[in-house]
Amino acid sequence: MAGFRSALFYQDPKAALKWLEEAFGFELSMLLEDAEGNLAHSQMSFGDDYVMIGQEWSADHKSPKSVGGKNTQTVSIQLDGDIDAHCERARRAGAEIVAEPETQFYGDRTYRCRDPEGHIWTVSQTVKTVSREEAEAASGLKITGWI
Amino acid sequence: MTSKVFVSLRVKTTPERAFAAFVEEIGAWWRPNGLFQTTPRAPGVLAFEPGQGGRLTETLANGKVFEIGRITAWEPPARLEFTWRQANFPLELHTEVEVRFEAVGEETRVSVEHRGFDQVPEGAARHGFPDEALLMRLAEWWQVLLASYRDRSA
Known part of the structure; x- marks a missing residue:
């Protein structure tokens, strides 16, 4: 289905999944964990849409916590x-x-x-x-x- | 620890009906996937034998019955757990599927957690995929399955 999706990066994405449910009422709709329990991919749903929650997976994919609180969107x-x-x-x-x-x-x-x-x-x-x-x-x- | 694939969605019905549709109507909502073939033959019809220890079977067109797994937790209407083994898995490898049914207002949140797929070795069952790609495909398949199940159960 064509459309937009946003991905957000966190130093601790698993903590983010819990927090986003508690704070905003998002529901975890997809989660992949490797054999060590590391989050590989996840989606949280709200209404008909979802956001992807992930790790900081490259030098250019950072949590605001790692870049002095700056947001670019x-x-x-x-x-x-x-x-x-x-x-x-x-x-x-x-x-x-x-x-x-x-x-x-x-x-x-x-x-x-x-x-x-x-x-x-x-x-x-x-x-x-x-x-x-x-x-x-x-x-x-x-x-x-x-x- | 073991790898985990989790997917969930809401169905517009009660946990009781959601549980019953999952178990009793799996033959109607199941959608086979070529990447996750249960047997080398054309896909058959799936069915659960309700209750603790009951089998999850696939009946093929030639009448043969393949046992995919067994029910390891039978807790209607909240929780169901069963083992999952494809014919192309090593004999000792059983992966595990846990299904939860949780009332949310007038709807039910149905979630599936499939554990242990990273233990599938190189060979026919893996298609050369690294773990992350394999788990992503498995998650996408469960999303397709749950969407079909949702349409059936509502």
Whole structure:
């Protein structure tokens, strides 16, 4: 099936699998371990999508923890449930909340957090329908492709 | 320790129905895979003999019955474990499959863990694959199997 998938790298990917379940409610949908118990490949599902969780497998595939907390891209989680409760669950699991839940001009309520190795995650829930005109008026942006 | 291949998905039914469909309807949802041939002949029909110690068999077109494995844990509706041995495995090698059924709201999370496939030696059963490629193919096959099973059980 054509589409996008993201892969995230961790110094301790097995700890990440546990944490992502506890914090975000992801479910482990695939895991390969070698005879020594090392993680070779894994996938965690949420809704109809999944992310791949892996080790730092080359000099250019690093956890933010290994590069001073820097991220070059982030993964967004789209919820259909209560985002404030989701944020509290993540906080209890040890997420560092970088931006508390706030409703945005385009109709989504969002928060941002860092996981224990420094990956930044953006979490969104659509809470109201906003027209293109309303969004343009609120933001001062010219918007193309608004559905 | 031993290698492990884990896959899981949700089915829209109860653990009781999910367990029953896995065991009783395996002949309908099973999808043979040329990389993991159980016997040298054309694929047959799989069936479990329910209960601890029951056999997992494959009945071939010529009527012969091949024993793939035996049930080593029978704990409906939560857990099932059985051994898995292909005809092209060395005689002493049995891999192990554990299936768990866990209620999540109105759905059931069904997970399969297949252990020990790294012990398959060089030869017909391995197709020259290194461990990681072999385990990845095995995981992908179980994903296909579970998707077929999900469509059957819901």
